[in-house]
Amino acid sequence: MTEQREHERNNYNSDLLIKSLENEHIELFREEFLDMHPYDQAQFFTMLDKNVRAKVYLYLSPEEMAALFENIENEEEDYEDILSEMAPAYVADMLSEMYTDDAVDVLNELDKDQAVSYLTIMDNEAAQEIKELLHYEEYTAGSIMTTEFIAIEANQTVRSAMYILKKEAPEAETIYYIYVVDEEKKLVGVISLRDLIVADDDTMILEVMNDRVVSVSVSEDQEEVARLMRDYNFLAVPVVDFQDHLLGIITVDDIIDVMEEEASDDYSKLAGVSDMDRVDKGPFAAAKKRLPWLVILLFLGMLTASLIGRFEETLNQKAILAVFIPLIAGMAGNTGTQALAVAVRGIATGELDDGSKWKLIIREAGTGLITGATCGVLITIVVYFWHGDWFLGFLVGLSILITLIVATLAGSLVPLIMHKMKVDPAVASGPFITTINDIISILIYFGMATMFMSYLH
Amino acid sequence: MTEQREHERNNYNSDLLIKSLENEHIELFREEFLDMHPYDQAQFFTMLDKNVRAKVYLYLSPEEMAALFENIENEEEDYEDILSEMAPAYVADMLSEMYTDDAVDVLNELDKDQAVSYLTIMDNEAAQEIKELLHYEEYTAGSIMTTEFIAIEANQTVRSAMYILKKEAPEAETIYYIYVVDEEKKLVGVISLRDLIVADDDTMILEVMNDRVVSVSVSEDQEEVARLMRDYNFLAVPVVDFQDHLLGIITVDDIIDVMEEEASDDYSKLAGVSDMDRVDKGPFAAAKKRLPWLVILLFLGMLTASLIGRFEETLNQKAILAVFIPLIAGMAGNTGTQALAVAVRGIATGELDDGSKWKLIIREAGTGLITGATCGVLITIVVYFWHGDWFLGFLVGLSILITLIVATLAGSLVPLIMHKMKVDPAVASGPFITTINDIISILIYFGMATMFMSYLH
Structure with a gap:
């Protein structure tokens, strides 16, 4: 951020621009402003107050404003707010002067009536081209192309x-x-x-x-x-x-x-945020984006709780068993998230095709076996030295081994199955696979504990 | 993948190329091959067997090979393996003909002696330029720039x-x-x-x-x-x-x-994989990349286990408490991962500066309060209808409320602190924050349970 700011600072004289606007030195303002890179123009423009912006609309032609406007992002400054400050005819002229793909981006963010009203007063040829592009489905080549080619x-x-x-x-x-x-x-x-x-x-x-x-x-x-x-x-x-x-x-x-959009999208899904909330949005906006995930996960968590509830008898006899629940469930979640990430990236980059899918599944089973065996042996030894009970150690160690194999497999299978079913595999987020693996791990752990109950000290 | 393949298929005649190589029709091969886009050339070349490649080196000049080689990635085909198939003088000429930034990329992947030996037999001027670029630190502008400008x-x-x-x-x-x-x-x-x-x-x-x-x-x-x-x-x-x-x-x-590299890096770190393993690598290679994380998390998990061990007395009295451990720990992990992702992205995109840091922390506290209150009320009601015990419901609900506030804050504070300490905040991966939040949540839950023990049915 600091570096970026320095660049901006070097690239234009903000004080001179503000003074020339204050003193209404049109020529001075235009000379300095039009010499700037449109990105810098947009940066300067978006930090101005509404009443100062009104002067900018007077000093710049719609064509000059178009170059600037192409460098404003809706996520940063609401298009609707800025456009409402301008005269409708000015907006229409500006949109006609923008590259069609950028004009389409702007119109897509407005409400439909508003967009139609601008198109109506717009230059006919430009309006026609924009209307054609508006028909293409989102996320397709048609929706991001421009018609200004040679x-x-x-x-x-x-x-x-x-x-x-x-x-x-x-x-x-x-x-x-x-x-x-x-x-x-x-x-x-x-x-x-x-x-x-x-x-x-x-x-x-x-x-x-x-x-x-x-x-x-x-x-x-x-x-x-x-x-x-x-x-x-x-x-x-x-x-x-x-x-x-x-x-x-x-x-x-x-x-x-x-x-950038796709990378950020995959990242947020892995983290279980439906859509990345900007850091400058308020707590209600942030909570709104996260709550759907959290509530789903809460109910999945209750499923886990009811599962453990079925083993209450076992737990009543051996409360020590509860001690290892988060450890085993946590490891299942961790290895699942790792396997998930590899599979989702493989699908996204196109590395994974039908043939290599099976190879990946076998590879992940092997990976689960290796990591499971390593962690299982480690935990067996630690538990023995801690509780002096070899059998408890074996129980926890063996649970970790089996859990890691199954959870690693689940982490790679879930996105592959979703992809097969034409669902975006990135939806199988980290928290989702973690919660699924919680359930799997608890079934394994308590299932084994109940079976071998009599051997525990 | 399918679409991509179709493009490749349309772009060149693979059968014709293979036949011309088999029949040693040099002219026919060169005519077809040199008309192809270097990316397609590389795609075709990398699927050939070693003995067929030997012919390609004879048919193409080092300069022609250079254009192809610039389109091969080390992660897909090991540079060292391919270069070992060529005569050293041919390699040196080819490296001289490549854009310096690409030649530097290749040399950086070789072992040092090997790289030096090629530089020694290389054209002096080219070697000099490459050596200068090799001095720049990784991940800096100097390390990725090229000197072929006008x-x-x-x-x-x-x-x-x-x-x-x-x-x-x-x-x-x-x-x-x-x-x-x-x-x-x-x-x-x-x-x-x-x-x-x-x-x-x-x-x-x-x-x-x-x-x-x-x-x-x-x-x-x-x-x-x-x-x-x-x-x-x-x-x-x-x-x-x-x-x-x-x-x-x-x-x-x-x-x-x-x-691409940075996005993939952030993604793998969030998932707790030190470096994304390709789907075509074997289980040992995959396990090697994941085990370090898993072992660290295993020991952190033991910390969680020993914490619960301290509450064994409480658990012996009320085994039902164990039922909600994964639910509460899981929710702490989920909300922490969400908050972490938002903070890490904010730092990465430069959106978060010193001023907005405090705003984010306050925002996250608010978000935790809202999500915590919602989930807390929900779980209180569900637990009451399930176990018919209002007090147990309140205990779990209140634990969720406090846990979600603290865990959300932890998720945003940890990357901010790491950034302040000049550590890459992306290192605070999802599994790491999940495990930290396991510990926090268990302290809150059992702390409260022990305090209010006497009220439980």
Whole structure:
């Protein structure tokens, strides 16, 4: 945070900007402000008070505001709040000037009537493009693509392609890949600006373009798109329909956001938070996100309690048995969470396919055996020295051994089964598997204790 | 995985390649192979047998092999194994032709003597550049930067800059940002190829360049660099020393790898696996990574056991108390893991600074109060209907309330304290905080039970 702040501090003169706004020095403000990176502009803008922001809307054109607005995230500043400060016509113009994917992001966060009302007063062409993108399902390639790409036909020279490029550069989201299409707008090739620049001016595009163009389908999962761009080190990837018509592109900066989102999502699920709550939200907002999990786990915990209740007779005879309940249940939860994490990551990264699933299950059984045997022997020795009772030691040790094998297997099986059933395996969070394994471990421990009761001192 | 495979299948003709290798049709192989994306080349290469690979080394020049090798990851195929199949001179030439950051990645995975021996026979200039990069500490900007950037001086026209660009394009890792330096090689500006292309040929670079260039220090943490590139949507960022001398650049594809690495690292730590084991490793490799955690947790669990042992007297009188141990301990673990995840993410994303730390702690206390009260009331009612004992219900309910407040606080305090002590807060994994919270919850539960013993039926 500190480092980041320093960067921001070096990048613009906040005092000068605030003074120029206070004294209404429009020219001075614009000169300094428009020289800043849009991210810095957004950082400066979001820390201003509402009444000062009103001046900013007067000093900046909707187009200038669009560049800034693309750098504001809804999670940080509520879009609805900011837009309500602007005149509706200003908002509509600003949305028209934004890259379509960013405009779609903004509109998706507004309530539906509000979004429709902006679309109605918006420039017709822009509104049309945005409406088309709004139709794509969330988390698909279509929902994150933009329509501002450069497409040319193959049958022209590098010189004429460069001419088109220069003309379209101000509008395009990236000019570093130029896509080649046929008369029906079907994608047939790609050429990077790098290749275009080193090519001879009179060469035909057909000769220098790459016709093995990698594309994604508009309905492709965004995580899959991210994996593809990571593997191929692409800066952008074209999106096509089932007939190979070029519909849009996805740029690497959007993929970085997808990766962050997905990583944070997996992480929160492992921790049993339905959705990561921001640290600046209040306790009620935080409790609302966590309570559903906690209540489910509470009822699962009662199941555990009622299970132990069935062994009350055993417990009445040997209260010492209760001493090891949290140890055994805890170890089951720990090993289950480890196995779960490995399986969930394997599924997420695509490493695990049908063939390697069985290999993983056998591997995990082996891992459970090794860790179980190690921990079992350790605990047997410790319990003996502590209570002077070899039999109690063996009972706890053997319970740990069996528990660790079963719990490790459960940790890998649960996500695999969920994946098979087309449920997101990450939903099988750490706390969930921990509670399941609590139950398993208690059944094993008390089952064995009841069976061998007579041998205990 | 399936989708990904389909892409690969579409992108090259595997049968044709294998046949051409079998029949030693060098020309046919080279024509098809060199037309492929280096990632596809690597995918094809790594599935070949050792004896077939020997042919590939004969058919491809070290330079051609370099592009392929940059797309192989050590975690998937051991670098040492592959390199041992090649002649040392071939390896040295190949390393010289690779981008320096990739060559450094390879050498870092070899044993030191081996790396030195390759450096000795390598082209002198390349070896020198690699050696310099090898000095930078792991996880810093210096360790992931590359030296193949384009730098020009400000006092020339756009035309002459384009001339330099075309000449240097084949060597540079990216040509989309051109960095502007003064006579002492200090970074003074940056211009994107996009701006260069739309600028008039006779304009001076000084006029069109951006002099608010954002750079990172060579010792900057790689995670910080990733955050900066994400915020600013950069495709590359320049790396400078403390006197602003331009040393290298970091490109967005390397940052994607960093982000993946860090996300996977945080995830495994939350799950209590020191380092994510690949699903195709054997049970001993997996057990080796998990056992250290499990053994630590086993001993922490024994602490819990010995704590309960101190309450054996209470337990002997009221065996029913044991029934609720896993429930209360489990809930403490669950809420702790949730709070931990939120705090660790907050620290990682830089959202949490010194001021907001206190706000978070107060918020978490409030969240614990709300979730604790809800779960406490629920369990009190359930226990009453189950055992017909209001007092037992109150005891368990009140324990849950206090436990959830304390455990939620512990979950957020532990990572904050670790961060303050400059320990990676992610080390405070889910299983660790779960076990700590087991201990806390048992103290609360049995402490209260012992105090109010006489009221129990």
